[in-house]
Amino acid sequence: MDTKPRSIELEEVSIRFSGDSGDGMQLTGTLFSNTAALFGNDLSTFPDYPSEIRAPQGTVGGVSGFQVHVGHSQINTPGDYADVLVAMNPAALKANTKWIKTGGTIILDKDNFDEKGFLKAGYTDNPLKAEKLDKFNVIDAPITSLTKEAIKDLGLDNKSAVRTKNMFALGMVFYLFNRTLDYTFDFFEIKFKKRPLIIEANKRVLQAGFNYAETIEALTPVIKVKQAEIEKGKYRTLNGNVATAWGLLVASEKVGKEIFVGSYPITPATGILEELSLRKDLGVKSFQAEDEIAGICSAIGASFTGSLAVTTTSGPGLSLKSEAIGLAVMTELPLVIVNVQRGGPSTGLPTKTEQADLLQVLYGRSGECPVPVLAASTPSDCFNYAYEAAKIALEHMTPVILLTDGFLGNGSEPWKIPSMADMPEINPPLIPEGIENFQPYARNNKTLVRGWAIPGKKGLEHRVGGLEKDAITGSVSHDPLNHQKMVETREGKVNRIVKDVPDLEVEGNVSGELLIIGWGSTYGHLLTAFRELEAEGKKISLAHFRYIRPLPKNTRKVLSKFKKIVVCELNLGQFANYLRMNFQEFEFKQYNKIQGLPFTVIELKEHFIKLLEE
Amino acid sequence: MAETEVKLTPKDFKSDQEVRWCPGCGDHAILTAIQRALPELEIKKENFVFVSGIGCSSRLPYYVDTFGFHGIHGRGSAISSGVKIANTRLSVWQMTGDGDALAIGGNHFIHTIRRNVDINIVLFNNEIYGLTKGQYSPTSQKGAVTHTSPYGTVEAPFHPGELAIGAQGKFFARTIDNNIKLSTEIFIEAGKHEGTSVIEILQNCVIYNDKTHGYLTDKEYKDDRQIILRHGEPMIFGKERDKGLILDGLKLKVVKIGEDGITEDDILVHKANENNPGVHTMLANMRYPNYPVAMGVIRNVQAPSYEASLETQIEKVKTQSKIKKMDDLFNSGTVWEVK
Ligand SMILES: Cc1ncc(C[n+]2csc(CCOP(=O)(O)OP(=O)(O)O)c2C)c(N)n1
Numbered sequence: 001m002d003t004k005p006r007s008i009e010l011e012e013v014s015i016r017f018s019g020d021s022g023d024g025m026q027l028t029g030t031l032f033s034n035t036a037a038l039f040g041n042d043l044s045t046f047p048d049y050p051s052e053i054r055a056p057q058g059t060v061g062g063v064s065g066f067q068v069h070v071g072h073s074q075i076n077t078p079g080d081y082a083d084v085l086v087a088m089n090p091a092a093l094k095a096n097t098k099w100i101k102t103g104g105t106i107i108l109d110k111d112n113f114d115e116k117g118f119l120k121a122g123y124t125d126n127p128l129k130a131e132k133l134d135k136f137n138v139i140d141a142p143i144t145s146l147t148k149e150a151i152k153d154l155g156l157d158n159k160s161a162v163r164t165k166n167m168f169a170l171g172m173v174f175y176l177f178n179r180t181l182d183y184t185f186d187f188f189e190i191k192f193k194k195r196p197l198i199i200e201a202n203k204r205v206l207q208a209g210f211n212y213a214e215t216i217e218a219l220t221p222v223i224k225v226k227q228a229e230i231e232k233g234k235y236r237t238l239n240g241n242v243a244t245a246w247g248l249l250v251a252s253e254k255v256g257k258e259i260f261v262g263s264y265p266i267t268p269a270t271g272i273l274e275e276l277s278l279r280k281d282l283g284v285k286s287f288q289a290e291d292e293i294a295g296i297c298s299a300i301g302a303s304f305t306g307s308l309a310v311t312t313t314s315g316p317g318l319s320l321k322s323e324a325i326g327l328a329v330m331t332e333l334p335l336v337i338v339n340v341q342r343g344g345p346s347t348g349l350p351t352k353t354e355q356a357d358l359l360q361v362l363y364g365r366s367g368e369c370p371v372p373v374l375a376a377s378t379p380s381d382c383f384n385y386a387y388e389a390a391k392i393a394l395e396h397m398t399p400v401i402l403l404t405d406g407f408l409g410n411g412s413e414p415w416k417i418p419s420m421a422d423m424p425e426i427n428p429p430l431i432p433e434g435i436e437n438f439q440p441y442a443r444n445n446k447t448l449v450r451g452w453a454i455p456g457k458k459g460l461e462h463r464v465g466g467l468e469k470d471a472i473t474g475s476v477s478h479d480p481l482n483h484q485k486m487v488e489t490r491e492g493k494v495n496r497i498v499k500d501v502p503d504l505e506v507e508g509n510v511s512g513e514l515l516i517i518g519w520g521s522t523y524g525h526l527l528t529a530f531r532e533l534e535a536e537g538k539k540i541s542l543a544h545f546r547y548i549r550p551l552p553k554n555t556r557k558v559l560s561k562f563k564k565i566v567v568c569e570l571n572l573g574q575f576a577n578y579l580r581m582n583f584q585e586f587e588f589k590q591y592n593k594i595q596g597l598p599f600t601v602i603e604l605k606e607h608f609i610k611l612l613e614e
Numbered sequence: 615m616a617e618t619e620v621k622l623t624p625k626d627f628k629s630d631q632e633v634r635w636c637p638g639c640g641d642h643a644i645l646t647a648i649q650r651a652l653p654e655l656e657i658k659k660e661n662f663v664f665v666s667g668i669g670c671s672s673r674l675p676y677y678v679d680t681f682g683f684h685g686i687h688g689r690g691s692a693i694s695s696g697v698k699i700a701n702t703r704l705s706v707w708q709m710t711g712d713g714d715a716l717a718i719g720g721n722h723f724i725h726t727i728r729r730n731v732d733i734n735i736v737l738f739n740n741e742i743y744g745l746t747k748g749q750y751s752p753t754s755q756k757g758a759v760t761h762t763s764p765y766g767t768v769e770a771p772f773h774p775g776e777l778a779i780g781a782q783g784k785f786f787a788r789t790i791d792n793n794i795k796l797s798t799e800i801f802i803e804a805g806k807h808e809g810t811s812v813i814e815i816l817q818n819c820v821i822y823n824d825k826t827h828g829y830l831t832d833k834e835y836k837d838d839r840q841i842i843l844r845h846g847e848p849m850i851f852g853k854e855r856d857k858g859l860i861l862d863g864l865k866l867k868v869v870k871i872g873e874d875g876i877t878e879d880d881i882l883v884h885k886a887n888e889n890n891p892g893v894h895t896m897l898a899n900m901r902y903p904n905y906p907v908a909m910g911v912i913r914n915v916q917a918p919s920y921e922a923s924l925e926t927q928i929e930k931v932k933t934q935s936k937i938k939k940m941d942d943l944f945n946s947g948t949v950w951e952v953k
């Protein structure tokens with residue numbers, strides 16, 4: 001056996017931290033990601049946690065994971081399979097063995113690998129003895145006992161001492177990847193400011209893990225990942241939910257209107273409400289309502305009153321909001337509705353990702369009820385599309401639905417800090433005080449947008465509501481022809497937004513054998529699969545949609561240039577059906593997955609190769 | 615402080631819309647009282663917003679010439695909360711029915727009161743669903759025969775006052791549609807109160823629940839069956855003003871002045887500003903025939919409103935935070951530069 005330490009340079013590497021939901025794996029993963037980002041790696045993360053915070057300890061159901069993919073080239077996904085797995089107990093090993101690359105490294109806490117642990121995890125035998133682990137490089141370290149040993153003189157109680165064991169594992173991983181401990185030390189200083197003992201304990205344990213890995217170097221290569229070649233500029237990491245909140249905050253500053261957010265907590269959307277609630281310093285009025293209906297209705301009231309109104313939710317909450325979305329359509333008021341999708345129907349898979357709310361957001365309302373729909377495609381992209389959603393809502397006097405999902409909301413990546421000056425202007429059609437002959441439903445005949453007449457402005461007193469409106473005066477009207485006209489006007493108004501929608505871009509050749517179509521959070525995986533196949537010389541291209549309604553005006557042209565089209569999405573084919581409805585002349589093949597998980601690049605490539613060969 | 619330079623008149627608050635309630639409906643009188651009360655508040659017309667849900671009662675915003683929002687069934691409190699929080703200078707009035715506020719909107723109703731958002735909730739209680747043509751409501755008397763309870767209801771009604779005070783309500787008043795003078799007085803007081811005001815108006819639906827409050831309006835008996843409460847005044851009522859209320863142990867009791875040695879000095883004096891809700895709840899719960907039904911402002915207690923507390927908090931965070939604009943936020947925390 002080669003006992004010399006080796007240094008391997010890798011292009012990219014994927015690490016999965018995994019343990020009991022109480023083991024602090026999300027924090028461990030985040031600390032590693034931030035350290036990698038500071039070093040200059042590009043990265044993508046994917047937290048995967050159980051929906052019950054207190055799922056039975058030691059069981060597979062209670063396993064919490066955090067995968068981070070770092071590299072020196074552009075990283076688009078958190079990585080399908082991990083190069084390194086940290087497993088704090090047998091259940092974590094069991095839940096993740098299938099996600100480790102052959103030849104990958106497994107670091108595990110030997111102390112938890114006892115009969116009791118095997119039983120809870122559902123192993124009949126000691127998995128360490130099973131041959132299946134032969135294809136991995138297993139480092140079984142007594143993490144719990146070494147942790148206790150490292151801080152035994154600090155006088156911490158057993159529970160507090162054991163709680164720091166995740167830092168031992170992190171220290172080991174830092175050694176493997178040749179990273180410094182500085183960032184994490186700083187983090188302890190801030191996080192435990194008033195508890196010097198805890199700072200000391202965490203620091204010591206982290207260092208002990210690092211030293212331990214160094215001591216047993218005989219077993220492990222030191223893996224280096226070079227700095228990424230990324231565009232010059234200032235960077236920070238951002239997850240999709242924070243990015244969404246920031247996109248809205250930027251829109252608020254740009255247009256000079258306070259944000260009012262009316263929401264009810266729901267996984268995985270709560271992060272947006274939390275981030276906005278923090279931003280009272282920027283004047284955000286956050287209102288945690290008694291339910292989703294009150295959330296959106298309060299936002300509609302605030303929109304009538306002249307705020308940048310926002311409501312945030314996930315699938316089941318969106319269902320509760322449907323009637324009120326109709327009210328916003330009828331009253332033609334600006335409103336941003338963010339739906340961070342999760343696995344459904346009903347409570348479904350609250351912490352897992354899915355794209356199955358598409359038809360709900362397009363059609364799930366009473367009456368003819370058109371609403372523009374956008375879909376962000378990466379965590380940092382949530383920033384741009386939240387901004388865009390606000391801009392469309394304010395300029396076109398309409399509710400807008402922004403779709404993200406659990407994968408984007410919780411996933412993070414480095415984000416290049418934009419300059420406020422570069423953000424496009426937002427010009428809402430505000431009606432000035434003192435205008436003569438004010439008619440609340442008079443509209444711009446190009447865009448069909450009506451004006452925004454805000455309470456407090458003299459002479460603009462008027463009434464709006466859910467009843468059908470006369471086309472001009474806005475008074476209640478039951479006239480049959482007026483109703484038809486108004487239905488068509490609302491539809492036309494949303495369709496005309498297409499003028500502001502950028503053309504659909506094609507990655508790769510604009511014509512060829514196979515066009516991959518995707519929308520939303522599948523972008524990273526689709527892009528990676530496409531690039532790898534393109535590099536192999538396949539005649540394949542990718543078109544990814546961020547504007548769902550209206551669809552970009554060149555869509556038909558793009559579709560017409562390919563022999564085969566495959567629509568890939570995490571549902572049973574909702575976007576494919578929507579495209580069929582809009583473009584009946586094309587044949588749309590489908591590739592669908594509905595397991596609460598993102599695609600893997602490997603499965604996508606296999607499927608595309610099969611399609612090309614067919 | 616008065617905003618208006620020239621005092622407005624009720625006529626200023628009449629919109630150009632044709633009033634569509636049934637002739638004889640109690641809603642007409644309520645509209646009149648509102649149009650009389652608004653000028654007295656000396657608030658500019660453009661600073662009034664009338665919000666409602668769905669129901670006959672919820673049509674009212676169309677008939678007052680202010681900003682108006684006719685919302686969806688039951689959600690008026692949520693919409694008006696958004697209006698008021700977004701712009702605290704506005705005077706916000708919510709029109710609602712017994713179904714709108716207490717059935718479909720019950721959740722919003724209690725939470726709005728609990729938060730103490732400064733809106734005035736005018737609850738038209740006709741003990742029936744008027745707009746949908748005569749189904750029982752959460753305030754219909756037990757046994758009420760309606761289109762959906764042809765054999766009588768088997769459920770107990772809500773008492774709006776008890777519910778509002780139970781939800782930590784700081785202002786509760788009751789009036790009746792045909793007493794326009796009292797209604798006007800109460801609207802003015804509610805308009806001046808900071809925080810959620812709930813005004814229950816006993817309203818007659820001539821079509822689907824005619825005379826449900828008839829026992830109270832009957833000329834012959836009305837003074838014996840109603841007591842009009844005024845802050846600081848003894849709780850005396852009756853045609854001859856010879857009856858009053860006293861506390862008997864833990865309960866209210868009707869007594870006759872001059873009998874059993876009772877004098878006016880023994881009668882309870884109404885304190886609307888008493889923080890403890892005990893007596894207010896008992897007053898709100900008095901029912902005929904054991905008690906007179908209480909009218910007037912039953913409870914009026916000062917407490918900071920939701921939106922005032924929110925604004926104070928925002929101002930405080932603003933002065934303490936280093937983040938004044940988005941560029942500051944972008945560059946806060948861990949930022950690195952790629953050169
Ligand atoms: C979501 C929804 N459910 C039901 C209705 C039908 N609806 C309209 S008003 C109403 C009840 C109205 O009763 P109340 O609130 O007491 O008002 P009133 O007409 O008596 O003034 C009902 C059931 C509706 N408009 N919307």
Ligand code: SF4
Nearest residue numbers: 636639670744819820
């Ligand atoms: S149905 Fe009843 S409540 Fe409705 S307008 Fe007619 S009388 Fe008034």
Ligand SMILES: [Mg+2]
Nearest residue numbers: 711712742744
């Ligand atoms: Mg009613």
